[in-house]
Amino acid sequence: MRGEASRIADRVSRDSLAPKLRETGLDAWRIGNELFSITNVLDHNVQLERALTDPSRPVADKVAVLNTLIGGQAHPMTMEIMTDLVGRRWSRVSDIANAVEDFGVDGMMYYADATGTTLQVSIELAELHSALIGMPVLRSELSDDSAPAEARTKLLNSLIGSSDLNKVTKRLAEHATCNLRNRRYLQTVQWLINKFSRHMGESMVTVTTATPLKSEQIKKLTAIYTKKVGRPVHINSVVDPSVIGGMRVQVGDEVTDNTVVAQLQHLNRTVQASA
Known part of the structure; x- marks a missing residue:
């Protein structure tokens, strides 16, 4: 559970930047993928998380770290989101990665909006969740953090690779197992379904x-x-x-x-x- 400082930082940042992210339209696909990649980097580099969340460190220094990490390569909106996040105060260093992931999912939702496939993605995620309820062994393997991420992703693709799923559904399903983030696979899929449901009202x-x-x-x-x-x-x-x-x-x-x-x-x- 996030502390009060992180909840405030996350809410203020999303209120400010979500409309801008929505306006990127088709570019939201690229931005969402970039934010997922950054989430993965942060999750596997505590020192970097600390460098980007240290309240005693000037924001300009943190932005300089970002420029070294993604400057010139990432979409301007990705850089704007990250610059905003490193300028805020976080209860725990890991909370910034949670915020980046949330923005990544938002990017995928806004891309689905732009392509008129939001309901389709929501339904496909629900169908995936329903199918996995009856596959306990597969669920366990998709949640096995002792196995390489590549192996889990390959296993997932063996399940959905030949299906005619929307590319957003596939990317979200892949993200859920590629970077487990201390969650069970089915738990993450349900979280994604809930986010899409709230988004659609x-x-x-x-x-x-x-x-x-x-x-x-x-x-x-x-x-x-x-x-x-x-x-x-x-x-x-x-x-x-x-x-x-x-x-x-x-x-x-x-x-x-x-x-x-x-x-x-x-x-x-x-x-x-x-x-």
């Missing part, structure tokens, strides 16, 4: 069934969950024949699994426990 409700939902069912679920969460919702219908029947509903981190396969698994555990 609605909540994502992923409903997994063995057969496609009918329009009447979608309307009913939309009404139920709009009332439940207190804001507009989007029903993301995922078809997975392996659940056999019933319905699994996920809203944020909360999962209600009433599928036939879940009931069978519960029955099996009960029988084994009583044997």
Whole structure:
């Protein structure tokens, strides 16, 4: 959890620069990628983080460090964001990397806005999350920080590489495992879904069934969950024949699994426990 100084720094910086980042349009793709790269560099270089967050060090010195690191190579908006961040006070040195990552995700969202694919990316992330719920071994491997990042990324690409996913979805999914940042893979994907949902002003409700939902069912679920969460919702219908029947509903981190396969698994555990 971020301290008060970091929360203030993050909020003021984002209030100031998010509109400018949004206005970069298609360039937001490049900026987002650059900020993800900087996040990775900071996460693996504590001395650099300290140099950029030391409150006793003049801001001009910190900007000089930035110029050595990315000056002349990065997009001007990337440099403006970083210059703003190093000029603020942080509760912990690692909090600046969190702020850089947040701006990186914002860049990806604004690029999706510029290309009219924001909802598509949000749905694809939710489908990825839903699919991984039933793949515990793969989830564990994607979250294994003892394995090289290249190996985790290769594993992810073996799962989604041939799929027709939006490039923003692929980049965010790759970022989630390329730099784990002390998080589990599924946790990061859910965080990304939540950020997109807030950005769109609605909540994502992923409903997994063995057969496609009918329009009447979608309307009913939309009404139920709009009332439940207190804001507009989007029903993301995922078809997975392996659940056999019933319905699994996920809203944020909360999962209600009433599928036939879940009931069978519960029955099996009960029988084994009583044997």
